[in-house]
């Protein structure tokens with residue numbers, strides 16, 4: 283009798299205790315070892331270990347293609363509690379290498395949830411580890427910087443694991459864009475991927491065509507462009523300037539994406555060809571590409587910005603935006619041409635967050651105006667882009683000198 287009155291929560295709690303999970307290890311390149319248990323999947327993955335400070339948004343973090351090549355540890359201690367839903371996907375699947383949380387919640391409670399985090403990660407063949415001391419790990423990464431690491435359930439001698447970590451090349455010099463970009467152009471229509479049929483007429487009210495150079499684009503960038511009334515065509519990152527112009531774009535968006543921005547000379551060269559021919563808006567990796575196209579260079583940050591509360595000051599208005607960020611590299615402001623406007627600064631560490639080249643109809647930001655997750659303080663940038671392409675539509679932009 284007593285058993286029949288037990289609440290679901292009590293039964294679920296018992297199931298948690300009974301859950302048999304494989305022990306897991308994280309070994310960093312400096313020899314630090316952290317212990318946990320796999321809550322999803324098994325096996326061994328290598329990657330750059332970074333921490334994300336968002337208190338929410340784990341689904342968007344998991345599906346953000348910019349995390350390719352990285353093992354992500356969440357600093358917020360309880361992850362999985364609102365499950366996974368079809369609307370918050372930032373890509374079709376998971377690109378990151380491994381996911382680390384302090385405590386995994388296997389019993390999602392949210393009306394939008396369709397599956398648990400564990401089920402989703404396992405359907406994608408990804409390894410998730412819980413019970414690891416994420417606080418100690420984060421403090422280590424803050425002191426020593428982002429490090430290469432190995433996350434494994436195939437426990438063996440730490441020395442052997444350490445050798446593997448040290449043999450892994452890491453992110454610097456890696457073109458990871460080619461692993462996440464689309465293979466063929468596609469059209470984004472009301473939240474779905476559709477064939478890029480050149481003869482198809484745009485939907486009513488969509489009279490600005492934006493071509494998105496897909497370096498690993500987050501779907502919310504496409505949603506935001508569509509919400510501003512743009513027809514959205516997404517093209518592979520290796521598209522040539524002629525291929526891009528063959529779509530007769532009114533504007534070009536350079537997307538976010540994974541890896542080292544200095545390893546993408548072919549994309550930088552394409553963008554250089556397009557400067558002054560079509561209005562350009564760059565986001566994150568797209569900002570780093572634009573920065574290089576105008577003659578600047580990038581460098582690696584110590585541990586990067588991965589979270590949803592980074593304060594950024596807009597120089598012109600003095601307004602501070604709380605922004606969503608995910609990057610490990612930055613544009614070096616001193617490397618940029620003198621006539622280029624530096625529009626935004628990070629108030630935590632003073633790094634450059636935005637540039638504009640009004641004479642060439644181009645601007646970009648290091649942070650994420652599409653948020654997903656995060657505050658929407660910077661969503662005005664999509665309106666600014668639409669305003670720019672509307673004013674330039676029909677006018678020929680000046681060509682670079």
Ligand SMILES: NC(=O)CC[C@H](N)C(=O)O
Nearest residue numbers: 538539566567609610611
């Ligand atoms: N979100 C992004 O576009 C990241 C850009 C780049 N891979 C970096 O880490 O800096």
